Amino acid sequence: MPTCSTTKSCCSAEKRVQPATSIEAATIQATSAETTSRYKWSVGGMDCASCASNIEKALATIAGVKQVRVAFATERLLVDLDQKASPETIEKTVKQLGFTLKSTHQKAVEAPLWKAHSTFILLAVLMTLAGIFMLFDSTWGSSGFLLATALGVVPFARKSLNQIRNGTWFGIETLMTVAALGALILGETIEAGLVLLLFSLGELLEGFAGRKAKAGIKSLMQLTPDTAWKLQDGERIEVPADFLVPGEQIEVLPGDRLPVDAILDSTLGCFNESALTGEAIPVNRETGEKIMAGAMAVDQPARLTVVSQPGENAIDRIVTLIEEAEERRAPVARMVDTFSAWYTPLVMGLAALVMIIPPLLAGAAWTPWAYKALTLLLIACPCALVVSIPAAVTSALASAARFGALVKGGAALEQLRNIKVLAFDKTGTLTEGKPRVTCVVGISEQEDEVLSLAGSVEMGSSHPLAAAIMNETKSRNLRCSEATDIRVLTGRGVQGTVSGRNIKVVAPRYIDDRDLGVNKSTIESMESAGNTVVVVQDEETILGLIGLADTLRDDAIEAIKKLNSIGVDSIMLTGDNRRTAAAIADQLGIDYQAELLPEDKVKAVQDIQSQHNGAVAMVGDGINDAPALKTAELGIAMGRGSDVALETADAALTHERLIELPRMIQLSKNTAKITRQNIALALAVNTLFLMTTLFGMTGLMAAVLSDAGGTVLVTLNALRLMRK
Known part of the structure; x- marks a missing residue:
């Protein structure tokens, strides 16, 4: 393992992880002992998966960066650097993007809600006050909206400039900045403020969802205690769990969890291994058997010999599996980000041509064509298109909630319609x-x-x-x-x-x-x-x-039959013994795989994916199911399952009725149809008014009406999902 002792970041190659300073201290692995070292940080301030994608893109452009990976769920940043780059460069770049970096050994401090979303709070307060002023004096009201927009656009403009500096020229922040400033120039202060306020609200909601997801993973990491009782020279010594190495002997008291993977030295021991296997019934273990980290001693003290390296116990492997599953699926950028990658520069270029070409080539006056170009920018702000998908998704999610299904966002809802195989955990799911x-x-x-x-x-x-x-x-x-x-x-x-x-x-x-x-x-x-x-x-x-x-469960057999009737196959993946699994599977009439650890379930899901070209959903309720839930195209958790399973999954059955699974799939198909209709409707309205503006048939009022009217149309169409 390479060392980095010459760097200012105090990097070390020691196996025992020591506390770090501002930059991560531990080199966790390297591809070349001479030229490349890997560094690890904890990233703060990420609201959504697109934030992780932006960090990866910015760091990938730095000379000397061989590989970079950001795991949004666990807030971890891994970077492979050669001798041309320093960790300080990474830290500086990430901070320029508006995020924070900490050593993974430093305790993360959550920013207060008001501070994390200060832009939205400021805009909401100022816009509300401006609206009140407008009721009594239009001049005061207009000034209030102008002030709100002027202050609110600053964070977006700053972030846009930082992204441009790091290679992202046309992000969603650029679109918001240009649209708001364009509306201000046209004198539409209310429109300018609303553009920023609505986008900030979306950021707030995404941030809330992101914190919930990360909280679930953190609760998983807390399954292993920070300290352990090490046996040395006949005495018990309390030591940090990270300092335990293979060969050392420890003692675990009743009610305590194992901090590491270990071999049982005591004659007999009873352990609750539900954190890993999902099975609630404690298991009796004998001398020489391996016990995984996270298992709880039930009725008496147990002496064990450590077998796992620091950072490589069973719980650490589960976290790594979740991260790797995220990487295989790739963080999906928000639809608007992808759309704006070509739409924003296209519209801005078209507006520039509208403003410049007529005066230069035809001798036309500059002011009317500049006004027309700004009007075109306002029309081109894709509010109706942006709302078209969330409106349909929101209606569908509300509809799903009525029958006890919680679906976490449009991506999960869309993926449901493609599912061909459902893999079920047994305990707490089918039973x-x-x-x-x-x-x-x-x-x-x-x-x-x-x-x-x-x-x-x-x-x-x-x-x-x-x-x-x-x-x-x-x-x-x-x-x-x-x-x-x-x-x-x-x-x-x-x-x-x-x-x-x-x-x-x-x-x-x-x-x-x-x-x-x-x-x-x-x-x-x-x-x-x-x-x-x-x-x-x-x-x-x-x-x-x-x-x-x-x-x-009372409805398990009926649910399996209905899934079969709509072309969805089922299989049971369980950590229970083969005889019990066979008995349950026989009642349901489905295939099964038994005696599976978390990594075995991941492999089983991957095997099913290879046989069916993806389109696999996993249904589970335990911590042991979390990696498989993340690996599958879609993870569905039971409502009273573990926090980690609920937060890792893409959907949850809050009422725990398996019979709702076929209904969720049908709702997904209906939502896809409504979404396609909304996109076509939004694009048609925008295209119509873009053309009429270019030919001088419509002006600023039409721009405002097209924006508002298109939004109303797609929203009304989306509400039809509530009826269904």
Whole structure:
């Protein structure tokens, strides 16, 4: 690994990450030990994916930059530099674009809402005051709108100049600046202010959505603790988790999460691994088994040996998978940015020709043609076109919300209509996510007595299986006696004394086959049906068996059938065992893949994509689903799923009704049709008045009317989606 100790940014090649100064201290990898080093920063101030794209474009033009990548979701900037460039150049360029850079080890401080969107707040206040003044005195009102526009255009103009300096000549900020200044020259102060106010409102909403998305990823990163208990010379020492290296031994207390990937040294251990597998039922682990970072120790302290390098544990890999998925999909620039890349220079060039050619070639007066050119610019400001898509999208999103579907923006809504395969997580998605008692087999006692005795020793336990047993006893109105001498059998079950009887509730694999006898075949049959089985004993006598399982959602089978009817195939991807997965998949009549870790789900989604040329959506609810949700063309989360799944996904079923999935796809198709109509309508209105202005048939009033009238038309057309 190369070192950068000669740079002013304090770069270091040490494996143990040390705190940095203003520029990131750690060189995380390099393509050449002689010439290229990679640097990492945290970027602040990005409101949307187009911000990340603008940073990438600007940095790519700097001499010495070999590669640059900005991950919007995790706010990380990675740059490969050779000896010709310095980290200080990167920091200076990014700051010129209006963003901030911090070391990834510095705690990020969120800017207050009023400061982050001060332009919108200033414009809104000044425009409101100007409107009030206009009611009493038109002169004061006009002056107020003039002041609002003059102050509001400054940030846009400054950002436009910075973008031009870094190679982006015709961004959306350029269009807004020219349109506002053109309207001011024509004396249309209200129009000028509204152009800036509406655009600032859009920036505010995008910023809100961006912060929500990034908050979900940050909550994922917080799954691993900052410190760990390291065992050294027989003592426990609290150390930063980033300083742990492979081979060191640590101890994790009950209720704490693992900060690293590690091998279990203790004889037995029980861990809640739902953060990675999505399965709520804790898993028993034995000596030598590998436990992933983020897993929680359940019932007793566990000693483990570290196996992951700093920054390379399971949670870090999930974050990296999300970043790589974003990179493969590429940040999609807003439609207006793409459109303005050719539309803005074309219209500005046409306006310049209108202003210059008649006076120069025909001896016409300058003032009328300058006025006509500015009028053309005002007409050309594509307000109706810009509104045409958001109007349709907003109507569709409102319609979707009525039946319990939250779709995050127009890109996700449009992608829905192309989906050909839906990949489902199992627990919490196709199933309820809560284990229930599905069957009770009485052997030496009646069923109710077996449940009552099990409930007595499980009373007060927070274990999901214990809770399921207690719920079943309540539903049957069974009386549970108070147990004494309750003792947890680590990794096996629990025991206690009930009315003088020594009752045990244990997993069948910890009972000798000779003791199970003929009951072994019954247990295997129950497990093949997708149940987790516990055995209730009195000393060595088997009293009965209790089967627990996660049950299908009520509408799962109907949803799969409706998806099939509209040409959408389904497959289940789960971290659960194969027998349970097979039982669930058989009820639904779909294919499945089981025992998958987060990276396995990503690979499975990629394999499905290669078979179907993309057009794959992933439906899930857990943190372990986040990378797959991001990798798929579309991610759909369940409404009560993890924060990371909800924020990573492109859509969510807030009412958790799977039957709404086919309806979402149909809504997407209707929205696409309305959007095409709106674009055609907006372009037709703009083109008509552009031509009439060039031939002197219309003037400034027509420009204002065309802008307002076109906007009204496309909005009314979009409202038809609300009816549907």
